[in-house]
Amino acid sequence: MRTAAELRTEFLLDPEIAHLNHGSFGATPRPVLERQRELRDALERDPVEFLGRRLPELLAGVRGELSAYLGVAEPNRLVLVANATTALNAVATSLPLAPGDEVVVTDREYGAMELLWTEVARRADARLVVANIPLPAINGTDLLDAVWSAVTARTRILFFSHVTSETALVLPAKELCRRARAAGITSVVDGAHGPGHLPLALDDLGADCYAGNGHKWLCAPKGSGFLYVRDELQAELCPPVVTWGRNDGYVDRFAWSGTDDPTAMLALGAAVEYQRANDWPVVQDRCHELARRTQTEVVERLGGQRIAAEEHQAPQMVTFRVAQRDPDGLQRMLRDRHHIEIPVHAVDGRTLMRLSVAAYTTEEDCRRLLDALNGP
Numbered sequence: 001m002r003t004a005a006e007l008r009t010e011f012l013l014d015p016e017i018a019h020l021n022h023g024s025f026g027a028t029p030r031p032v033l034e035r036q037r038e039l040r041d042a043l044e045r046d047p048v049e050f051l052g053r054r055l056p057e058l059l060a061g062v063r064g065e066l067s068a069y070l071g072v073a074e075p076n077r078l079v080l081v082a083n084a085t086t087a088l089n090a091v092a093t094s095l096p097l098a099p100g101d102e103v104v105v106t107d108r109e110y111g112a113m114e115l116l117w118t119e120v121a122r123r124a125d126a127r128l129v130v131a132n133i134p135l136p137a138i139n140g141t142d143l144l145d146a147v148w149s150a151v152t153a154r155t156r157i158l159f160f161s162h163v164t165s166e167t168a169l170v171l172p173a174k175e176l177c178r179r180a181r182a183a184g185i186t187s188v189v190d191g192a193h194g195p196g197h198l199p200l201a202l203d204d205l206g207a208d209c210y211a212g213n214g215h216k217w218l219c220a221p222k223g224s225g226f227l228y229v230r231d232e233l234q235a236e237l238c239p240p241v242v243t244w245g246r247n248d249g250y251v252d253r254f255a256w257s258g259t260d261d262p263t264a265m266l267a268l269g270a271a272v273e274y275q276r277a278n279d280w281p282v283v284q285d286r287c288h289e290l291a292r293r294t295q296t297e298v299v300e301r302l303g304g305q306r307i308a309a310e311e312h313q314a315p316q317m318v319t320f321r322v323a324q325r326d327p328d329g330l331q332r333m334l335r336d337r338h339h340i341e342i343p344v345h346a347v348d349g350r351t352l353m354r355l356s357v358a359a360y361t362t363e364e365d366c367r368r369l370l371d372a373l374n375g376p
Contacts (some may be wrong), residue, residue: 001282008360020342022358023168023193023317028214028271035270036221039263047147051259052245058096058266059255070212071201075165076121079227080265081252084192085112086240087211087227090254092116095157099123100323102154106131106147106171113190116316117159118218123255129155136307138170144172162210166345168317168354169308170198172364177206186233193217194227196275197284197316202228214264217316219359220271223243223264227254236300274275282317283359287316291357294366295320298353307352319354322373338372340365 010029013019019027043050058155059080067075081087097103097120101189105117107130121128131150137143146158157197162173173189180187194200196217202210210228214220229237234250245252275283279296295318305321306313313319322344324330330351343354357366 001279002288004198004360004362007278007283010144011360013360016339017351018338018340018342018368019358020340020355020361020365020369022356022361023165023216023345023354024356025028025222026213026219027358027360028215028219029274030220032220032267032270032274036263036267039266040261043261043263051094051262055262056255059262062266062269063251069272070195070226070228071203072228073167073203074231076251077202077228077231079229080262080268081211081225081227081239081254082265083215083225084190084211084213084222085116087225088139088188088190089116089210090227090237090239091211091229092120092125093240095186095188096236097121097126097156099125100154101126101156102152103127103157103159104129104131104150105159106161106164108133108135108167108169109159109161110165110190110192113159113161120259126156129156133169135167135307136305137312137351139309140172140312143169144175147171150183151179151183155183155185157188159188159190159191159334161192161199163191163314165192166319166343166347166352166354167307168193168314168319170312170314173207174205177208181206181208181355181367193314193317196280197314209237214268214271217358218268218271219274220268221264223261224268224271225265228266231350278359280359284315287357287359287361290361290363290366291316291318291355294318294355294357294370297370298322298373302370307350316358317354317356319352322351322353324351334369334372338368339370340372342369 011027025262063075063078131147133146177187187208189210191210191212195212213224214224241257244256303323327344327346334340
């Protein structure tokens with residue numbers, strides 16, 4: 001197994017900075033960037049051939065590779081998009097809502113998704129219902145009940161994150177999707193932090209719609225994501241951009257959004273192969289152990305607090321409460337004085353820090369954080 005220091009040499013990250021915020025934008029290793037560069041060179045050598053003739057076949061090949069990786073039996077359940085935000089906008093603006101219908105979301109969603117569903121509900125004269133997830137989250141029953149208690153007979157859509165953004169909680173996605181299906185409710189899952197982070201088998205998960213990013217934990221280039229939609233719902237979904245393919249099937253509707261650079265999406269297969277070649281399950285176990293050990297030291301030595309039981313925290317991304325009361329000031333101090341990049345947020349009156357441990361994160365990176373938090 002290659003060490004974190006060895007893997008770090010394959011990333012373009014500034015070596016002077018402790019990069020502990022992989023969960024925001026990720027980072028892409030050189031071999032994957034090289035594959036993207038090869039694709040871009042081929043595009044520029046013969047743009048008409050590449051975009052006008054070869055692109056459908058290239059996209060189909062990537063969808064095939066990605067479907068095997070994500071546990072999807074039929075590749076045509078997947079379409080490639082720039083990111084999860086684009087995918088979820090397509091879903092939210094396509095699903096029918098009538099006045100008085102309800103959309104249930106949680107209070108731990110990514111801010112852009114709060115804006116999306118607020119706007120969609122406003123346009124339809126529907127009601128946005130917010131389920132309150134308690135912190136600390138003690139057990140799975142609490143999480144499940146907190147979300148499902150907001151569902152009523154008027155609920156038409158249930159939206160939640162597989163892994164929440166600021167708090168890094170793993171929500172009980174499979175059981176929530178099962179209950180939604182039984183109740184005739186469309187389940188929409190924000191899986192931005194899923195691919196490359198959680199073991200995914202999307203057919204088995206049971207979500208009606210699942211959107212994922214490639215640029216985060218899969219370490220693919222920025223501008224790579226996907227949308228999974230169950231067969232029966234595909235006819236209803238349209239991309240946000242009206243252009244060629246609009247009157248065709250689900251896959252063709254999403255295949256072309258206008259002239260763009262598709263090489264990030266086409267490099268998704270290279271990212272999957274990179275992880276396969278580097279024993280990624282072993283890498284993930286190492287990252288998981290370092291994340292938990294660092295969290296424990298913060299909690300036990302520096303007066304922090306876990307915000308969830310072990311089994312409800314993301315494997316490589318953990319959030320914990322710290323004693324400092326000025327989250328913005330703490331984040332600036334860590335960056336400016338200690339060259340540590342890590343997000344700090346005010347959540348429910350608490351100062352929460354979210355630690356991401358990626359393949360390139362070293363013991364020294366985490367030690368630097370502990371020393372900085374313990375310093376004056």
